[in-house]
Amino acid sequence: MRKSWFLWLFLIILPACNSSFPSHAAIELTNTGAEYRFGQVKSPPRPLEWRVLKNARFEIYFYQGLEEVAIRCQSILEEAYNRVYPDFAGFFTINRLPPVRVILFASRRDFQNAEATGTPLTATPEGVAQFLVGRLSVICQPTFRDLRGVLIHEVTHIISLHPFRNRFLGGGGQPPDWLVEGMAEYYTPADSRFPMREGALRDAVFREQLATLDQLRSVGGNLDYAQAWSLVDFIARKHGNWSLAELLKEFFINGDRDLTYRKVLGLSRQELWEAWRADLEERYQAGREAPRIDDQHEPWIPGHGQQMQAAPAGEGRVVFLSSHESRYLDLYLWENGKIRRLTEETVSAYTVSPDGGEIIFVSDVEGERFLYRLETATGKTTLLPLALSNPVEVAWSPAGDRLAVTVNTRGDTDIYLVNLKGEVLQAVTGGPADETSPSWSPDGERLVYVAEQAGFDQLYIWDGKKSRRLTGAGTHHREPVWGEDGRIYFTLGDKGYYRTAAVDPEEGKIEVLSPFRETLLHPYPLPGGEILSTVYQNGTYKIYRWRPPGHGEKGVTAE
Amino acid sequence: MKSLHRRLSAALLLLPLLFSCAAPVWAGEEEPWEPYRPRLEVEYILPVIYYDGSLYALLYGRMSSILRDRELQFFLLADERTEFFSYVLGYTRHRYKWSTGINLYSMPVNIGPVWASGVWEKQTGVSLLAAYRRTNETRYTLRLQWEKFSPYYVASSFPEDPEEGSILGWEVKAIKDDFSFLAQKGTRAYLSVGGAFPFLNTGYRYLKIEEDWRRYYPLNRRISAIFSLRGGKIWGDYPSHRGFIIGGIQQANMSGLGNLTNQGTLWALADSTLRGYRLYQFSGDGFLLGNLELRTLLYPSSYYDLRLFGLLGTVFFDAGQVWKDSQALSTSPPAAWGVGLKFFLGGLLVGVDYAIPLDPGAKPRWHVSLGEVF
Numbered sequence: 001m002r003k004s005w006f007l008w009l010f011l012i013i014l015p016a017c018n019s020s021f022p023s024h025a026a027i028e029l030t031n032t033g034a035e036y037r038f039g040q041v042k043s044p045p046r047p048l049e050w051r052v053l054k055n056a057r058f059e060i061y062f063y064q065g066l067e068e069v070a071i072r073c074q075s076i077l078e079e080a081y082n083r084v085y086p087d088f089a090g091f092f093t094i095n096r097l098p099p100v101r102v103i104l105f106a107s108r109r110d111f112q113n114a115e116a117t118g119t120p121l122t123a124t125p126e127g128v129a130q131f132l133v134g135r136l137s138v139i140c141q142p143t144f145r146d147l148r149g150v151l152i153h154e155v156t157h158i159i160s161l162h163p164f165r166n167r168f169l170g171g172g173g174q175p176p177d178w179l180v181e182g183m184a185e186y187y188t189p190a191d192s193r194f195p196m197r198e199g200a201l202r203d204a205v206f207r208e209q210l211a212t213l214d215q216l217r218s219v220g221g222n223l224d225y226a227q228a229w230s231l232v233d234f235i236a237r238k239h240g241n242w243s244l245a246e247l248l249k250e251f252f253i254n255g256d257r258d259l260t261y262r263k264v265l266g267l268s269r270q271e272l273w274e275a276w277r278a279d280l281e282e283r284y285q286a287g288r289e290a291p292r293i294d295d296q297h298e299p300w301i302p303g304h305g306q307q308m309q310a311a312p313a314g315e316g317r318v319v320f321l322s323s324h325e326s327r328y329l330d331l332y333l334w335e336n337g338k339i340r341r342l343t344e345e346t347v348s349a350y351t352v353s354p355d356g357g358e359i360i361f362v363s364d365v366e367g368e369r370f371l372y373r374l375e376t377a378t379g380k381t382t383l384l385p386l387a388l389s390n391p392v393e394v395a396w397s398p399a400g401d402r403l404a405v406t407v408n409t410r411g412d413t414d415i416y417l418v419n420l421k422g423e424v425l426q427a428v429t430g431g432p433a434d435e436t437s438p439s440w441s442p443d444g445e446r447l448v449y450v451a452e453q454a455g456f457d458q459l460y461i462w463d464g465k466k467s468r469r470l471t472g473a474g475t476h477h478r479e480p481v482w483g484e485d486g487r488i489y490f491t492l493g494d495k496g497y498y499r500t501a502a503v504d505p506e507e508g509k510i511e512v513l514s515p516f517r518e519t520l521l522h523p524y525p526l527p528g529g530e531i532l533s534t535v536y537q538n539g540t541y542k543i544y545r546w547r548p549p550g551h552g553e554k555g556v557t558a559e
Numbered sequence: 560m561k562s563l564h565r566r567l568s569a570a571l572l573l574l575p576l577l578f579s580c581a582a583p584v585w586a587g588e589e590e591p592w593e594p595y596r597p598r599l600e601v602e603y604i605l606p607v608i609y610y611d612g613s614l615y616a617l618l619y620g621r622m623s624s625i626l627r628d629r630e631l632q633f634f635l636l637a638d639e640r641t642e643f644f645s646y647v648l649g650y651t652r653h654r655y656k657w658s659t660g661i662n663l664y665s666m667p668v669n670i671g672p673v674w675a676s677g678v679w680e681k682q683t684g685v686s687l688l689a690a691y692r693r694t695n696e697t698r699y700t701l702r703l704q705w706e707k708f709s710p711y712y713v714a715s716s717f718p719e720d721p722e723e724g725s726i727l728g729w730e731v732k733a734i735k736d737d738f739s740f741l742a743q744k745g746t747r748a749y750l751s752v753g754g755a756f757p758f759l760n761t762g763y764r765y766l767k768i769e770e771d772w773r774r775y776y777p778l779n780r781r782i783s784a785i786f787s788l789r790g791g792k793i794w795g796d797y798p799s800h801r802g803f804i805i806g807g808i809q810q811a812n813m814s815g816l817g818n819l820t821n822q823g824t825l826w827a828l829a830d831s832t833l834r835g836y837r838l839y840q841f842s843g844d845g846f847l848l849g850n851l852e853l854r855t856l857l858y859p860s861s862y863y864d865l866r867l868f869g870l871l872g873t874v875f876f877d878a879g880q881v882w883k884d885s886q887a888l889s890t891s892p893p894a895a896w897g898v899g900l901k902f903f904l905g906g907l908l909v910g911v912d913y914a915i916p917l918d919p920g921a922k923p924r925w926h927v928s929l930g931e932v933f
Contacts, residue, residue, distance in 0.1 A: 040736050043692035047655040050595035050626060061595060061625060070592070101625050113695070115627040115653050121695055133602050135625060305863065325742070327863070 040121055044113045045366060054099070057081055061116075062104040065368075065389065069140055069147075070104060072411035076148050077102065080155040084187045087241045091163035091249075100158050102151070103137045106390070107364040108346075111139045124327060126150045129157035132165045142348070142392040143434040144412035145452070149192030156184040160245070164252050173255030175248055177219035182232030183244055185225055191455055193229070194222065195476070198496030199519040199536050201226035202284045206517065207538060210277055213269050217256065223539055234276045239265055286497050290517035293535055299542035300532075301334060308534040309522045310543045313376060314356020318532065320543055321347060331361060333376065342379060345372065351396040351403070360384060360394050360403065371405070371422070386422040395438045395447075404428065404438035404447055415449055415462075428462050435460075439482045441505070448480045448488050448505070459490060461505055470508050477503075483525035489513075491521055500533060500548075513548035520544075597624035599631060613640035628653045636666075643667065643681070656693070662686045670800065671714070671809065675838055678721045678800055679712035696737040702730045702753075705761070710800070718842040721800040724762045728755040738775055740931070741862045743783035743854070748772040755797070765795030780861050787850040789831065797844070805833050805848060805881050806840030808912075808928045833879050834914035834926050835895025843883035851876045854901075869903030875912070893918065899926075 048063040053070050058077045062070040077100070085097070105111040112121050117128055117137045127138040127150045136154045141147040160183055161168075168174070185193060200223040204210055211227050219228050235243055243264055250260045261269050301307055301320070306329075310320040313333065319342070321329040331342040331350060343361065348369070350361035359374045371384040371391050386405065392413055393406035402425065406413045415428040415438050428447060429435035437450040447462045448470070459470040459477045470488075471477045476498075480490040483502070492501040492512065500514040500523040513531070514520045521541075524532040535544045604620035615638055622631040629652055636645040645667065651660035663685050671677025684706030692698045706728070710721035730753030738745035754766040769791035776784045791803055809831055832850050833841075852875040856862060859869060878894035880887055899912030910928035 040695055040738075041690070041692045041698050043695045043698070044655055051590075051592040052595050053592040059625075062592075067590075067592075103626065115630075116625070118627065133600065323863075325863075327741070 042113050042115055042121065045109065048110070057097075057099055059099050059101045060104060061101065063106075066104050066106055066140065068410040072144070073102065073104060073147070073151060076151045077155060079148075080152040080187070081159070083152065083189075084156050084159045088160050088163075088245050090245065095163070097159060097162060098134055100155060101135045102155075103135065105137065105139045107368050108139055109364050109366070110368075111137065122327060127154040129154040129161075131158050131161040132168065134158060134162060140390075140408070140411075142408060142413065143436060144408075145192050145434050147411065149188050149194070152188045152192065153184040156187045160184075160248060164248075167252050173252050173260075175251035176213070176217040176256050177224075178213065178216035178228040178231055179244075179247060179251065181219045181225055182228030182230075183248075185229030186232040186236060186244075191452065194225075195478075195498075196222060196496075196519075196521075196536065197226040197229060199498065200496075200539070201230055201280070202496035203519070203536060203538065205277075205280045205284045206288060209538075210280070213256075213273050221539075230280065231276050234279050235265065235272075238275070284496065286495070287499075287517040290515055293516040293518050293520075293544060293546065294537070297544050297546050299535075300545045301339065301543050304332065304339060306541045307332075307543045308541045309350075310532040310534070311350075311352050311524050312356070312526060312532075313352045313359070317356060317376075318543075319350070319352055319359060319376075321350070331359065331374070342374060342376070343381070345381070349393045351394045353396050354398055354400045360396065362391050362394060384420075384422055386418065387424050388416060388418070393436060393438065395440055397440050398442055398444040402444075404440065406436055406438060415447070429467065437479055439480050439488075441482045442484055442486065446482075446505075448482055450478055450480065456494075459488065459503065470503060470505060471510070472508075473510075477501075479522050481524055484527050485525070487525075489523045489525045489531065491523060493519070500531060514546075515549055595626065597626065597629045599624055599629055613638070615639070656691060658688075658690045658692065660688045662688065667711075671717075671838075675809075676712065676714045677717050677804075677809075677839065678710050678714070680708045680710040680721060683707045697733070697735045700730075700732045700734070702728075702732075704728050704730075708798070714839075716837070716839055717800070718804065718839050719800040719802070722798045724798060725760065726755050726763050726798065727758045727761040728763075729753055738773075741865070743775050743777045743862060746772070746774050754795070763796050763798060765793055765797040767791065767793045767797070781856040783854050785850070785852045785854060787832070787848075787852075789848045790846060792845040794844075799842075802842060802844055803846040803881060804839050804842045805831055805846055805879060806836040807838040807924070808832050808834065808910075808926050808932055809838060832928075832932050833877050833893060833895070834875065834897055834912050835877065835916035835921065835924055836893055837924065841879075841881035841888050841893070843881040843888055845882035845885075846879060848879035849877070865903055867905050871901040871903065871908075873899040873901065873910075873912070875899065875914075877914070891918070895921075897923075 050061055050063050053060040053062065053074060055074065058074065060070045060073055103116050105114060108124065111117055112119065112123055117123070118130065119128060126141065127136065129136050136158055138150055138154060141150055157180065161180065185197070204223055204227070211224065216224065216227060216231070219225060232244065246264045247260070250264055254260045258268050261267055261272055265272060267275065304322050305324040307320050307322045310318050313319045316336070318334040320332055320334065322332050323329050324332065325341060328346040329348065330344060331347050333340045333342050342359070345363040345365040347361045347363055350359050352359050357376055359376060361372050361374060362369055363372055369390050369392065371386050371394060372381050373384045374381045388405065388407045388409060390408045391405050392408050395404040397403065401419065403418050403420065404415055405418050406415050412432060413434045413436050414430050415435050417425040417428060419425055428438070429449070433452055435449050435451045438447050440447055445464060449460055449462065450457050451460055452458070453469065453472070456474055457476040457478050458472060459480055460467045461470050475492060475494040478491045480488050482488050486505070487502040488505055489500060489502050491498045492510070493499055496519065498519045498521060499512055500520045501510050501512045503510045519536045520533040521536065522534045526532065530545055530547045533544050533546065534541050599622040602621045602623055604618065607617040609615040618635040620633050623629060630650070632649045634647040645665060647664045647666060649660060649662045651658060665683035666681070667679055668682050669676055669679050684704060686702055686704035689701045690698050705725070707725040709723045713721055730751055732749055732751040734749045736747045738747045749771050751769045755761070755763040757764055771789045773785065773787040778784060793802060831848060833848060852873050855872045857870040857872050859865060876894070876896045878892055880889070880892040882888065893916065895914045895916040897912055897914035899910055901908050901910040908930050910932060912926040912928065913923060914926060915923045
């Protein structure tokens with residue numbers, strides 16, 4: 001046999017390329033490179049009738065059911081273009097930016113099952129920018145705000161990286177991930193950025209666990225993205241937006257070396273990192289001196305990976321979401337210290353029936369989001385037919401006869417009342433912005449929900465006929481739950497520091513309840529005065545059960 | 560010959576253009592959108608030219624429509640010294656549930672695992688393929704393939720004299736795969752029925768049945784038990800070097816015939832496992848092979864926590880038998896037990912096994928594997 005290295009190159013390149021660039025041609029048919037060649041394939045759950053909506057800058061590919069979303073996407077994409085392109089216009093003086101192709105998917109499962117994405121069946125991104133070919137695959141997000149965030153993030157990748165696509169194939173210097181992903185996050189409007197970006201960043205600053213620039217060469221996970229955003233934001237504030245495009249260009253020329261930083265920013269890499277850290281120390285002061293929650297409490301459920309959104313389910317039981325045994329969130333039931341997995345369907349939201357015997361949850365396991373009804377005792381799950389498409393959240397009324405369902409049928413979320421047959425009874429909201437997080441009053445006559453007002457999330461109360469705004473301060477008010485004591489418990493905060501608070505629904509008087517330095521999410525008040533919360537610490541979400549100071553010891557049952 | 564290469568190169572470079580046609584323009588009267596029409600575009604082309612006294616030119620490229628419902632991959636290699644002109648060209652069309660494709664190839668292929676040469680042969684052929692994707696876990700494939708093969712290197716350890724010839728084959732295969740590596744749970748199985756018939760000077764007529772069934776049982780978050788059962792039988796006249804060749808950890812020999820495909824462009828992983836015996840030790844027209852493995856994740860504590868590095872320990876037992884012309888090749892079935900380590904390196908499993916044959920006359924052996932062995 002001739003021992004030419006070239007033949008070995010031949011043998012090595014092909015599998016490598018097949019592996020790196022999935023969706024084989026006829027050579028292997030239907031397998032994606034990231035999957036095992038044995039069998040798992042992409043089988044779309046239903047036939048998709050693809051269409052394209054074009055203008056001079058974007059081509060939006062979508063299928064049945066996404067018509068209105070596609071039109072709204074067009075306006076978001078124009079906004080993205082106007083935000084991002086001017087800072088990178090210098091890259092396009094000779095070759096203009098060709099139309100960006102945006103492929104919309106209704107759900108994660110549709111995204112995974114499409115050949116278009118080039119991703120394996122287990123991929124869990126919100127979008128993928130294939131800047132080499134100017135294609136962008138995006139999953140329609142639960143809310144308009146999320147969709148806007150993802151679209152602007154991914155379009156930033158295309159606009160900023162497209163001029164350098166040949167360098168990716170041809171070798172030479174490469175920009176670090178912190179710049180690439182950080183710019184995408186930086187150009188995303190603050191109100192569309194994932195809320196816990198700053199929560200994770202603040203936690204890392206408090207723990208003195210900021211990553212070095214070397215570590216941020218590769219970015220993965222919420223904290224990395226948060227740090228990347230923060231670093232780019234810092235550079236843009238100190239040196240101007242022009243420096244981002246300049247840095248990107250210099251990275252492609254000189255690589256990630258001190259020379260690049262000195263040339264553009266006049267700082268060494270280490271000096272940049274230290275200046276950034278000092279800036280963050282100054283930015284995150286709120287709550288720094290407060291006590292740590294784990295000085296007083298232990299996580300209520302040991303182990304079980306990421307845990308969140310706990311709610312009582314009758315007879316002392318508690319339901320929560322966890323990614324303990326999969327990459328996705330599933331429902332788990334805690335009962336007398338024992339934990340049972342209830343679903344294997346991927347659950348994004350749920351509500352428990354008043355008697356705790358049933359759970360209705362939202363899942364996109366079938367391709368589109370549907371409501372499913374689960375018997376807690378037997379685990380039997382059935383599809384709950386719904387006259388509206390694309391449910392995002394659901395809240396069971398105290399009498400058990402109605403559901404408040406948040407649906408996204410036109411690109412933004414609205415709240416409807418439906419009966420248990422899924423028939424629409426009444427529209428609660430219908431504005432062009434997102435209305436989310438409905439929660440029933442104990443008498444079942446009113447609903448509290450969240451909508452944005454002047455850049456901040458506020459609580460609104462719907463009394464059966466009309467809505468009124470309950471809160472108005474310049475901070476976020478989220479995740480309301482109407483307690484048995486008549487007060488509304490919610491998450492209050494901004495800049496990565498979220499605390500549990502309660503508001504009087506009549507007077508609007510707010511009392512901050514959590515005294516801890518950590519961010520607390522998804523409060524659920526228990527009748528005895530305790531609160532179940534999801535607490536973010538050191539990259540993990542855990543459920544804690546705690547009592548607000550000065551609120552007495554009135555028993556400790558979960559019911 | 561070189562001018563022929565040049566002509567072929569030019570023709571193949573132009574081929575992608577044949578698949579790229581202008582999209583007709585249509586606009587609805589009221590809707591602001593238009594129906595999607597697929598059109599091939601270049602995703603990337605990677606050219607490599609190398610000269611060391613002889614000229615080598617390599618071109619690897621990929622074209623696809625925007626939704627990747629049409630795909631064209633091509634690979635061209637001109638090698639002046641050996642005067643081999645190698646090419647692979649695959650065009651695939653995906654529709655709802657169905658994929659169809661055509662595959663043209665001419666290339667040197669190693670029939671054997673990546674770490675040990677078996678037979679190098681030049682394969683030239685064309686295959687028509689179809690797949691019905693019932694679910695993400697199950698599919699059915701149909702393959703019709705003509706191939707001309709001519710061996711040019713044979714490892715001394717290879718048990719058969721490779722033949723030169725051509726074959727017209729077919730295969731129907733049902734595949735189920737709901738295995739989750741992270742959960743260490745599920746089934747991977749296929750049943751294949753295929754064969755060949757003489758047509759226009761092709762020389763083989765045979766019928767072949769082959770099955771592969773593997774089951775993964777998680778015992779707890781770290782420990783899993785894996786059971787595998789493989790078997791196959793060929794009736795008729797087949798190329799002897801493409802029969803069932805068992806021994807050690809290898810991948811290509813059995814499935815080479817089973818898939819009736821060129822193997823060169825496919826990722827090479829081990830497909831048959833009989834540790835404790837040397838590579839290619841048994842060769843025949845029928846086989847049965849079983850494996851039992853107890854696998855423990857030593858680091859980290861959960862498969863879900865696997866990132867760049869992981870370490871697994873295994874205890875295994877392999878046993879099998881190979882028949883030729885209805886005669887068993889060994890009086891007592893070859894069997895071995897052993898222990899091993901698997902290193903999870905950024906998604907790739909690299910295994911090192913130490914196997915002790917039950918046959919008292921046989922020596923223990925080390926084996927290396929890539930990926931999921933079974």
